[in-house]
Amino acid sequence: MEYVEAHGARVPAVGLGTWQLTGTECYETVSTALDLGYRHVDTAQLYDNEREVGRAITDSAVDRDDVFLTTKVSPRNAGRNALIDSTGESLDRLGTEYVDLLLLHWPNPLVSVESTMAAVDHLVEQGMVSHAGVSNFPRVLLDRARDAADTPILTNQVQFHPYKPQRGMLSHCQGEGPFLTAYSPLARGTVLDDDTVQRLAGEYDRTPAQIVLRWATQHRDVAVIPKTTDPEHLRQNLALFDFKLTGPEVEELTKPSLLKSGRAMLDGMLGELR
16 A cells, blocks of 8 residues: 655555445445455545444454544534534544544535634544545635644545546645545546546556556545445455556546536535535
């Protein structure tokens, strides 16, 4: 496993995303992932699966302290009191005294970033949260959050894949300290049929998903959190670090597309906010 490091945190570069996983399927997927060697798990209040994620971690033979656990606060809970109270409720559902990383899931235009980050600072001071971050924040709001918080912003979790390479955001994060966490790194599967991906998968004797995830993790300061329930795919998604794409291949795979990335973003946003 490779790691991304920032502000004293050492985070596995490949984690498990759990969006749309609920009930028994969620519990079994997280359990299998931990058995296979995953040590980075991402959930959220909006996913309605924190209880299953927490139970899988508790029931696992893996020590809680060895799992980098992230949850995300719903934007409707961005106000100080709601953020503090809802995070406590998340910890109860997760069955843990702390989360390694707490993210604000989406910006809330009705609540100031400064108020939100003051609440996060309080949670860090109380030991309920180890690190703070944001998700789906544009650069201007990311900078406001960084300026407002006493706690360093560890990451910005955003859509990141060959059709949406986030060059500006990635460059900004690399220069300022936060790392980038890539959700939907396979563009909800649409990038897997790309001709270049298919060709390189054949040349490297790898799956298309491995090619795309390796593209992402070869960028400096990028972690990925792909989601799958298939045990073999879970295993394959970890097996990325015994091969390396060439620089020209990385560039060839990078194909910004507003149409393709916009569809993946819209599907994800609507699903999370339902």
